[in-house]
Amino acid sequence: xxxxxxxxxxxxxxxxxxxxxxxxxxxxxxxxxxxxxxxxxxxxxxxxxxxxxxxxxxxxxxxxxxxxxxxxxxxxxxxxxxxxxxxxxxxxxxxxxxxxxxxxxxxxxxxxxxxxxxxxxxxxxxxxxxxxxxxxxxxxxxxxxxxxxxxxxxxxxxxxxxxxxxxxxxxxxxxxxxxxxxxxxxxxxxxxxxxxxxxxxxxxxxxxxxxxxxxxxxxxxxxxxxxxxxxxxxxxxxxxxxxxxxxxxxxxxxxxxxxxxxxx
Numbered sequence: 001x002x003x004x005x006x007x008x009x010x011x012x013x014x015x016x017x018x019x020x021x022x023x024x025x026x027x028x029x030x031x032x033x034x035x036x037x038x039x040x041x042x043x044x045x046x047x048x049x050x051x052x053x054x055x056x057x058x059x060x061x062x063x064x065x066x067x068x069x070x071x072x073x074x075x076x077x078x079x080x081x082x083x084x085x086x087x088x089x090x091x092x093x094x095x096x097x098x099x100x101x102x103x104x105x106x107x108x109x110x111x112x113x114x115x116x117x118x119x120x121x122x123x124x125x126x127x128x129x130x131x132x133x134x135x136x137x138x139x140x141x142x143x144x145x146x147x148x149x150x151x152x153x154x155x156x157x158x159x160x161x162x163x164x165x166x167x168x169x170x171x172x173x174x175x176x177x178x179x180x181x182x183x184x185x186x187x188x189x190x191x192x193x194x195x196x197x198x199x200x201x202x203x204x205x206x207x208x209x210x211x212x213x214x215x216x217x218x219x220x221x222x223x224x225x226x227x228x229x230x231x232x233x234x235x236x237x238x239x240x241x242x243x244x245x246x247x248x249x250x251x252x253x254x255x256x257x258x259x260x261x262x263x264x
Contacts (some may be wrong), residue, residue: 001250002069002227003085005096006139010225015178021023026066026218029163031047033043034046039073043144045051048129048199050134051234052173053233053240054226054227054237054252055156055236055237055241056236056237056240056250056251056252056259057059057251057254058225058251058253058254058256059251059252059253059257059260061091061253063097064095064098064159064253064260065094065097065098065099065113065125066098068094068096068097068098069094069132071090071097071118071121072121073089073090073093073117073120073122074116074117074118074199075087075113075116075161076089076090076113076117077116081183083110083111083113084113084114084196084224085256086258087252087255087256088116088224088256088257088258089113089114091253091256091258092117092118092133092194092222092258093117093118093121093224094113094121095122095192095220095260096117096118096122097121099191099192099194099220100123101121101126101190101191101219101220102122102125102126102127102191102201103126103127103186103189103190103191103192104118104122104126104127104128104190104191104192104193104194105128105129105130105131105183105190105192105193105194106118106128106131106193106194106225107129107131107178107185107193107194107195107196107197107207107210107216108127108178108194108195108196108197108198108213108246109130109131109132109159109161109197110130110132110152110155110158110159110198110225111153111155111174112130112158112159112161112162112163112171113158113160113161113170114194114196115128115130115159115161116161116162116167116171117169117203118192118194119162119165119167119170119171120167122170124161124172127170127171128170128171128172129160129172129174129186130172130173131172131174131175131176131181131197132158132159132173132174132175133153133176133177133178133197134156134175134196135153135155137176137177138150138154138228139257140177141198141201142177142179142180142206143178143179143198143200143203143206144200144202145198145200146198146199146229146231149198149199149200153175158175159173159175162239163253167210177242178197178198178203178206178207178210179203179206179207182208183210183213186214187213187214188213188214188215188216189216190214190215190216190219191215191218191219191220191221192215192220192221192222193211193214193220194222195207195211195221195223195224196207196224196225199225199228199229199231199232200231201230201231201234201235202231203231203233203236204223204231204235204236208221208223208235208239210237212246212263216240217263217264218262218264219262219263220260220261220262220263221260221261221263222258223236223258223259223260224257224258224261225251225257226252226257226258226259227257228257229230236250236259246263246264247261249261249262249264
C-alpha cells in the first residue's frame with residue numbers, strides 16, 4: 001500500500017473511532033469532548049535518521065583549482081594505515097600546484113610522503129618547515145594525545161620519504177611538541193599550513209590557533225582527518241558553528257577527509 005492511500009485510510013479510521021466513542025453522549029457532551037479532543041496534539045515522532053556529524057559545507061577539488069594533469073607525484077600509491085590516502089595526496093598536490101606557495105608549514109611529518117609531494121609541486125624557491133614529535137617526548141607532551149597515536153610517534157624514522165631526495169633542499173625538519181613549539185620566527189609568513197599532528201580535540205584546537213598565527217592574509221590552512229577522527233571533527237565543527245567570522249568559509253573537500261580554509 002502506498003503512503004498516500006495508507007494516510008487516507010488512517011484518517012477515516014480515526015474519524016470512525018471518534019464517532020463511535022462519542023455516540024453514547026448527548027449533543028452538549030459530544031461538543032465538549034470534541035473540543036477536548038481537538039486540543040490534544042500528540043508530539044511529533046522523533047526522526048529515525050541519525051544526526052549528520054559533519055557540519056562543514058562541502059566543496060570540491062574542481063571548485064578549488066584548475067586541474068593540472070602534469071602533477072609530479074611520487075609514492076602516492078604507497079598508502080599504509082594512518083597515511084594520507086592516494087587521492088588525498090593528489091588533492092593536496094593539486095592545491096599546491098594551483099596556489100604555488102613559497103612558504104609552507106606542516107604540523108605532523110610522519111614518514112614525509114605528503115611533504116615530498118608538496119615539495120615536488122611547489123616553486124623551485126619554495127621552503128617547507130615540517131614539525132614532528134620525537135619519540136623521546138612521547139610521554140612529556142603538554143596535553144594528552146590519543147592512545148592509538150603512539151604508533152605514529154614510535155616509528156623508525158621521521159621524514160624518511162624525502163631524505164636524500166633531490167627535492168629535500170626545500171624541506172627543513174624541526175622537532176618538538178606542537179603545543180609548546182616556538183612558532184614566532186614563522187608568524188605571518190606562511191602561504192600554506194597543513195595540520196596533521198595529534199588528532200586529540202585539544203591538540204587540534206591548539207594547532208589551529210598556531211596555524212592562524214603562521215599563515216599570512218590570503219593564505220590557506222588544510223586539516224587532515226576531518227572524517228576519520230572524532231577530535232578533529234568536533235574541533236572543526238565547533239569552529240564553524242561558533243559564529244567566528246574567521247571560520248565562516250571553512251569547508252570539507254568532498255571525497256577526502258581534508259578541510260580547507262582561506263584566511264581573509
